[in-house]
Amino acid sequence: MVDIVIIGGSYAGLSAAMSLGRSLRNVVVVDNHDPCNKTVSNSHNFLTHDGAEPAAIALTARQQVLQYSSVNLLSDTVTQVIKKNDLFEVLLKDGKPLTARKLIFASGIKDIIPVIPGFSECWPKSIIHCPYCHGYEERGKILAVIANGDEGFEYIKLISNWSKYLTVFTNGPADFNDEQVAKLRKHKIAIIESPIVSLQHTNGNVNHIILQNGNDIPAEFIFYKPAFVQKSDIPKQLGCEFTKTGHLQTNMFGETTVPGIFAVGDNCSPMRSVANAVATGSFTGAYLNKLLGDEDF
Numbered sequence: 001m002v003d004i005v006i007i008g009g010s011y012a013g014l015s016a017a018m019s020l021g022r023s024l025r026n027v028v029v030v031d032n033h034d035p036c037n038k039t040v041s042n043s044h045n046f047l048t049h050d051g052a053e054p055a056a057i058a059l060t061a062r063q064q065v066l067q068y069s070s071v072n073l074l075s076d077t078v079t080q081v082i083k084k085n086d087l088f089e090v091l092l093k094d095g096k097p098l099t100a101r102k103l104i105f106a107s108g109i110k111d112i113i114p115v116i117p118g119f120s121e122c123w124p125k126s127i128i129h130c131p132y133c134h135g136y137e138e139r140g141k142i143l144a145v146i147a148n149g150d151e152g153f154e155y156i157k158l159i160s161n162w163s164k165y166l167t168v169f170t171n172g173p174a175d176f177n178d179e180q181v182a183k184l185r186k187h188k189i190a191i192i193e194s195p196i197v198s199l200q201h202t203n204g205n206v207n208h209i210i211l212q213n214g215n216d217i218p219a220e221f222i223f224y225k226p227a228f229v230q231k232s233d234i235p236k237q238l239g240c241e242f243t244k245t246g247h248l249q250t251n252m253f254g255e256t257t258v259p260g261i262f263a264v265g266d267n268c269s270p271m272r273s274v275a276n277a278v279a280t281g282s283f284t285g286a287y288l289n290k291l292l293g294d295e296d297f
Contacts (some may be wrong), residue, residue: 002026003292005090005100007078007232010035012265012277013106014061019285021068025292028098029065030090032077036108036231036266037274040124045132046275057274081234088260102288105248105256105263106281107232114171114226118199118206125204127222133273135162135223143167144209144219146196149175151225153184159223160187167217169209171196192217230267245270254284262288 004020006013009031020027035058037043043054065071077093081103090098113120119127128134143163147155148170156168167190174193176184184191194215199222200208209217228246230236241249241257248268250256256263264284265277 001087001099001101002028003100004028004102004104004288005030005078005088005098006104006106007090007234008106008108008265009033009062009073010058010106010108010265010277011061011274012281013104014058014065015278015281016104016106016264016285016288017065017071017281018061018068019282020289021065021071023286023289024070025289027071028100029071029073030076030078030092030098031073033075034231036111037124043274044134044136045273046278049274054274078232078234081238083238083258083260086260101260101292103261104254104284104288105232105235105261105267106265106277107230107234108266109228110231111226111228116196116198118201121204122199122201122206122222126201126206126220127224129223129225130272131159131162131223135159138221139163141165141220142218144169144217144222146171146222146224148172150180152176153180155223155225156184156189160189164188167192167219169196169217232267235261235263235267253287254280 003025004027006017006029009029013029017027017029037054040054042051044050049057076095078090079093080091082089088100088103113123139162141163142165144167145156145159146169160166169192172195174191194211194213197212198210199206206219206222209219235248239258243249248256248263250263250268254262254264262284264280266272
């Protein structure tokens, strides 16, 4: 039996493992090496690693975490978790079952990409969701935002700080109220409702947005918040509750609604960044050590 099994070994999971390893807790991190940013070339807005390749950050993290002898990393996939009284039996695709006192889900999310010719080739090279991670590099360029409605309006406001050359594509009828339309027009942000039929690009670098009405609109970069699903359905099977946005519901300590189960990183936070993943993992790991200490003392 181990103290904690961490499901997912990217930034959040490894950060939690480091906190726990430094607390002399027996930890197993199970990871299938499929992070959501595996095709992103550079990571930004993370102190000391600004502009580094995500894979390089993860490699360094694994090397550093493995310096703590009570932490083990398994390259495997968790297929099922069975709750047995106060313990959890973790079943693996290739390895032997593990028994843990607590679980941390750092399993991440999976983006749902629109079925538009050229979109998948440009994602996430010249189409990105997060301006904090990639907006600075695209400052002043001809930017497009694919968004609609109240949430889309707030997203547009955010992106407008990076360039005055901004066009909004609602990909269908606009769902902005009169006040929102007036504000967009005030800031000279055009609203285009014609559906997008394809993206013209060069090796994944978008250059034109082709519309159903026949128009061809230039764009050098696109911001888009995709819908997503949880990468793992095991938390749902265990009875964990979710927010309206589809994230695992947690408190400030990372506790889910099921005792003994915690979540960190993208699966429970709308702030998708390496820095946030590391922060949530570190904090939850420290809290879990205190919780285990309270139980054993």
